[in-house]
Each structure stands twice: as structure tokens, then as C-alpha cells.
Amino acid sequence: MPVVRTHLGHAVTSEWTKIRSVRSTIWTLGVFVVLVVGIGLLAGALVSENTDEASLHGTNPLSFGFFGLLVGNMCVITLGVLTTASEYGTGMIRTTMTACPSRGRVLAAKAIVFFVVAFVVTLVSTTFVAMVQASMLSGSGARTPSGGDWAKATLGVSLYIALLGLLALLVGSMIRHSAGGITIMIGLVLAPLVLALFMATDSLRSVRNFLFEYSFPSQLSVFYDNAISSSGPTGWDPLWIMLGLTAVAGAGAYALLRARDV
Template identity: 50%
Template sequence: MSTPPQQQNPAAPAPHWQHPEGAYTSPIPVTRTHLGHALTSEWTKIKSVRSTMWTIGVFLALVIGIGLLVSAQTTGMDYEDAPYTIPAFFGLVLGQLCLITLGVLVISSEYGTGMIRTTLTASPARWRVLAAKFIIFFALAYVVSAFAIGFVGLVTAGMYGDASNVPWLGSVFKGALYVSLLGVLALAVGAMLRHSAGAITAMLGVVLVPSILPAFLMISPSTQRVGEVMMDYAAPNALAKIFALDTEGTGGPQLVFLIIVTGAAVAGAFTLLDRRDV
């Protein structure tokens, strides 16, 4: 004998996941996403890939290693009118290329592997993903740069005591800011070009061409002024002013110029991210 089907008691309350009108409501708690989630995701990415460890490791080896070697070849008299961080300048001229490379790889590697599709599917708010990349990279680059420059300055100060009365903490923060902004600029260029080799080549041109081209421009009197300005704002000369190696200026105008250029590139990266398909 078949048993009659059980009839639902109309007086029984509806399950807690079912809306009274019949619309489904998930029993799993749903949290509204925000920038903090994107920051956590990007921090997990950047600290777990090998390229970060290699580029940061080489950067520290160049800045600290070359800085200490230069410091060992100097005497206390060399710092009478100079900050203790000058030895870090020589390693930073090469080390900045590491941050530029890392800045490009932070985003171009995702386009190269196709993982950017997964990232933007998980976080449809594209601006949030790109903003998190900029924030995480800049924070990492700035902390590492300030540590490397400051470490060289502390060791040099310990070696030569009170030989210098020139404040040197300013060069730590300004030098770290300058090379970190170069890395952010590289990240923005990588976001716009979406190609690792192309973006790195473009950034090498940004760093190297203003240092080489003025030698040819200053041959002709008509282009001499252009060559002088370009040389004055080239990355090595800008860092030389920040570290007081060049007594003509403190590097302030060069730093402001880099902030403007980087800001324009970041704005372009955000604009193109929304207008182009993945």
C-alpha cells in the first residue's frame, strides 16, 4: 500500500533562507567587497612570486653592497659638506632599474599568463584592482628603498663619527620617494602597454635617453638649452641633487616633475583599463 504524500503544514514558518515572497536568500553571509580585499589579494600575489624576491634581493645587494664598498674607500674628510648617504647613491643608480622591472612585472605578467581575466572576474571593479596594485607596490618599493639608503647612511655614520654636520635623513626619504615613483611609473606603463618587454624597454628609454641625448643636443647652439634642461632632469642627475652630490639644487623640481609625469601615467592607465577589453 502506498503511503500518501506528506502535505506541508501551511502554518509552518518558511526556512530562514527563503524570503516571504518566495525570492531566494543565500544562507551564507555575504560581505560587501571593498578596497581592503583587493589590497590583501595584491599583497598575497606580490609576496608569493619569485620575481619579487629576485628583484628586491638584487636591489638590496646593489644599493647596500655598492654603498658599503664606496663608503669603505672614503675618509671622514669626504663628508665635511656632504651627507652620510652619498655612498648609497652609486648603488641606487643601478638599483632603480630593479624597481622599474618589478613595477612592470606586477601587472604585465598577469596579462602574459592570462591570469588578469581571473583577477577581474573575481573583482569586476577594475579600478579597485589597479589601485591596489599601485598602493601595494609603492609601499613595498618605498620601505625597501628607505631601508637600503638608511642602512648605508647608518653604517657610514658609524664609521666616521662626527665628520659631517649635514642632515642626511632627508635624502633617505626623498631618494626612496624618487626611485619608488619611477617604479610606479613603470607599473602604469606596463598597465597601458600590457607587454613586459615593451614596457621595460620604454622605461629604460625614459631613464637612459635623457642621460645620453643631451651630449648630442648640446653640440648645436640652437638645441643646447634643450640638452641642458634634459640633462638636469635625467634620473641620475636628479638623484645626485637629492643626495647633495650636485650642489646646484636639492632635487625638489626634479621630484615634482616626476610626480606630475607619474600622476599623468597613472591616470592614463586607469582610463585605458576601463575602455579596453581584457
């Protein structure tokens, strides 16, 4: 019988079969789309009906897509953790590693498949919301979005959310426990902002400002030119910050994967 030398493409095909055949993918991404589209369009409708032109003057009409993503990102985080951690819970990881002994290849295949799926779903959802919001708020006093506004509100946020989900995938690989990985990621997303809200003393002002500037909601709002903090990262900076965090987590997940027994 002919022997076929395996490569990364085979591992990617295997992971694609897995992610599209489990129910968690349909449920998490389905809820994500409902939240992003539903909340985004609801926010745009409420603003267009209850706000006068003077109040909206100069406002970026695409900025109201922020609210849907702020809630919907939890679904991407959940799917990211489950993509790796669930296999340890079911014991499927033994079959995976037997079929593909190269652990780095397995991790890379999971990362590639998940990132592409999360990016495409987010891009389609945010683009649809942005188009409807721009049409809904045209003539209401809001400014016409520039090419840069469109790029950040669609491509930028999609890359950022996909990287956030990829970070969750890598945390799931390191923790090897679905509930633990999801809890850690929710804490990383929400804890900085919550802690900053309770730091009211002057002695903690610098720490409070740092947490406000680099909290997830603040980083996400930068793409809509509506940052929570007046200082800190601007433009595309949040994307590079998330890329750096993901790279560090990837190195840690790979090191632990090679050092541990399955």
C-alpha cells in the same frame, strides 16, 4: 549563505598575496638590496681609504649612497612592470577581473601594495647605507649631516624610487607587455642623459641643459646635494615632478583599462 560586500581592502589583500608569492618579487628586490647596500658601502669604503681630509672637507657623507641607487633602480622598474604586465602574459588578468570586476579598484590595489613594498624596502636599505657611511666617514673631513640631509637621503629617495617603480607599473598596465614596458622605462631613465652627452653644438645648448637638469640621474642626485647640473630643480622638487608624472600616467592607465577588453 551570507553575502559580503567587497571593498578595496579585499583587493589589496589579494594583490599582497600575489606579490609576495611570486619569485620575481624575491629576485628583483633581493638584487636591489644587494646592489644598493653593496655598492653604497663599497663607495664609502673606497672614499674613506683613498681620499684625504682636505678633499672631503664639507662633503655630505651620505651622498655616496647615490651610486647604489643609480644601478638598483632598474630592479624596482622591472618589478613595477611585472606587477601588472605579467598577468596579461599569463592570462591571470582574466581571473583577477572576474573576481573583482571594478577595474579601477584592481589598479588602485596593485598601486598601493607595490608602492608600500618598494618604499619600505628602499627606506630600510638606504637608511642602513646612510648610517654606515656616516660612521665610516666621521672624522675624515666630511661634514656632519643635518636633519635635512638625513631626510632627503632616506625618506626622500625612498619616495622617489617608489614613485618611479609605480610609474613603471602604470606603463606596464598600458603596454600590457613585460619586455616592452621594461624597455620603455629604461629608455625614459637613461635616454635623456645619453642624448645630452652627444649634443655638443651651441645651437642645442638649451635642449642639452634641459635634458641634463631633468634626467633621472640628475634628479636623484639632487637629494644628495650633489646635482649633476648646476641649475634646475633643487631640494624636494624632483619628488613633486615624479609625483606629477605618476599622476598623469595613472590617469592614462585607468582610462585605457576601462576602454579595453581584457
